[in-house]
Amino acid sequence: MLHNRRQLLSLLLGSALLPISCAAQPSRHGHLVIIGGAEDRQQDRVILRRFLSLSGGKNARIKFITAASGFPDVSWASYQAVFADLGATDCELVPLLTRDDASNPEVIRQLAEADGIFMTGGDQNRLMECLWESPAAKAMHRAFHLKGACIAGTSAGAAVMSRQMLAQGSVKPNPEKDLVQMDIGLGFIANAIIDQHFSQRQRLSRLLSALAQRPDLLGVGIDEDTALVIERGQSIEVVGRGAVTLVDPRKMQSNFDLISSEEKLEMLGLQLHLLPAGHRYVVPSTLKNNKKQPTALWEALYLLAQTGPMRD
C-alpha cells in the first residue's frame, strides 16, 4: 500500500520531483510539531531548533506557509531571520495565500519536496480557506506520510492539525453548548481537538465546550512557547516552557443532548492529564506492553500517536 502510494505520487508529480534521497527513507516516522503559539524566537528557541532537527538538520528543505497570517510578509521576514540565525540553509516561502494558489503546481512541487513544513500563526479559518481538501493539502499529507517530513504549526497553524478543528469560540468562565464552532482541519491528527495559547488565555472552558460536542475526541490544550511533538506511532513529547493539558471525555456523562443552548452544561467523569515540557512518553505498540503509565493515559497517548490517515 505504501509502495503503491509512493508510485502514485511519482506518477502524479514526476519522478524528477521526488529525489531518491527522500523517497528512500522508509525508517523515518513523520513528526508533528504542534506549537501553542508565541514560541521563543529570541533566546534558546528550543522548539524551532527541534523542528529544524526533526526535519533533518541545517540543510533540510524547509517550507513556510504564511496563509493564516494577516501580515504574511512580516511573518515570513521574522521566521526567515530566525532560521537563518539557527543555521538553516534552505528555507523557502511557499507562494500560497489563496485557494487558487493551493492548486498551483509550483506550490505542490515545493511542498512535495519538503523535509519540513512550518505553518505560521494568524487565523485558522483563513488558512483552511486556502487549504481545505486542496492539492496543496494532499501534497503535505504525502510529504508527511510517505517521506516522513516534519509538519509544524504554531497557533492557527496548530489548530489546523486536527481533522475536527476548533474554528472559533470566545472565552467564558464555564463551558457552554454553543460556545465554539467547529470546522474541518488538515487531519494530521484524527482523534483529537487542538487548542492553543491554552493556559495563558484560559481556554479550558472553550476546550470543554468543544468536547461536549465531540465526546469521542481527545482535547489537547497546548500552552504558549510549548510544543506537542508526535512521532507517528512511536512517542509523544512536550517541548518548551509550559505544558500540554490532555482532557479525555470518552467516558464522560454529559447533558449536552438534553439541554437548550441557554442551559448549563454538566460534564461528569472527564480524565485530565497534565504533561509538562521535558517529558516524553513512549507509546507501546500494544496495551500489554504498557508498564508505567496509567491505563487511561496510555489509551489517550496511543490514540494521539496514531495520527490521522493520509488524505490523498
Place this chain on the structure above:
Amino acid sequence: MLHNRRQLLSLLLGSALLPISCAAQPSRHGHLVIIGGAEDRQQDRVILRRFLSLSGGKNARIKFITAASGFPDVSWASYQAVFADLGATDCELVPLLTRDDASNPEVIRQLAEADGIFMTGGDQNRLMECLWESPAAKAMHRAFHLKGACIAGTSAGAAVMSRQMLAQGSVKPNPEKDLVQMDIGLGFIANAIIDQHFSQRQRLSRLLSALAQRPDLLGVGIDEDTALVIERGQSIEVVGRGAVTLVDPRKMQSNFDLISSEEKLEMLGLQLHLLPAGHRYVVPSTLKNNKKQPTALWEALYLLAQTGPMRD
C-alpha cells in the same frame, strides 16, 4: 452520643441559652453553603435567600462573622442591608475580630444559639488567626453538628470551610510544586480543599498545585456568585450562576515527590467533574444504591457530603 453531646452543650452554656425549639430538631441535617465569592446582593440574591431559608427562614437567628475582612464595618453594613431587604428579622453581628474575642462568652453564646452563621470575605488567614481551635470555632461546630445550623461562608469564608485550607497561592499558567501554602481551616469539610473565584480568577493551576501536595483530598473550585450547598450525608447542590469544578486526584500519578521546586509538575489520571448551578446530586447511603452517577463522581460526592467530624 448526639444526646450526650447536647446535654454537654447545655451544661457548658446553660440550658437557658439553648432554646427548646432548636435543641428539639433531631431531623435537621446541618447545611454548609460554600460560596465562591461575589455573590449577587442586588438582584435575585438566590444564594443569600437559600442561606436564609436553610437557616430556618425570616425569623432565623443569623449571626455574621466579619473577621476576614479588612473593613469589617463596611462588610457588616452591606449584609445587614441586604438581609433586612430579604425580610430577615434577627440578624446580628458577632463581636469577633481578634483571637481574644474568640474566647469571649458572649461570642460563644451568640454562635451557640445561631440558626445560621455567615462568614464574610476578606483574608482567610486573618479569619483563622481569630478562630483557630478557639472556643468560638468549637461553638460553630456544635451549632452545626448538634443543632443542624447552617454554616455559610463567601470567598475567604469559603476557604476556611475545609480542614486543609488553601492559605495562599498566586496564579500561574501551570501548577508548581511550591505555588501554594496550605494551612488549617475550620474543618467543616474533611476530605477536600476549597478554592473560590475559581473560573473568574483562573485558579485551576493553583488548585492542582494544592492537590499535588495532598493527593488524598478532593479539589473543589467554586465560581463567583455560585454556592456549593452540602446537606450533611444527604446531598450536594450547586446554586447560583456558575459551576463547581470537582477535581479528584485520588488515582493520580504525579512526580511531586521526585522533583525539586524548580522542576515541572506532571499530573496524570485526574478525574474532572463540572457541576453546574441548578444541579442537585442525592448521595446514596451505599455504593449499591448508586443508579445514575458515574462511580468516580459518586465516590467524590459521598466523601464531600460526609463533612468533617465535630471539633469539640
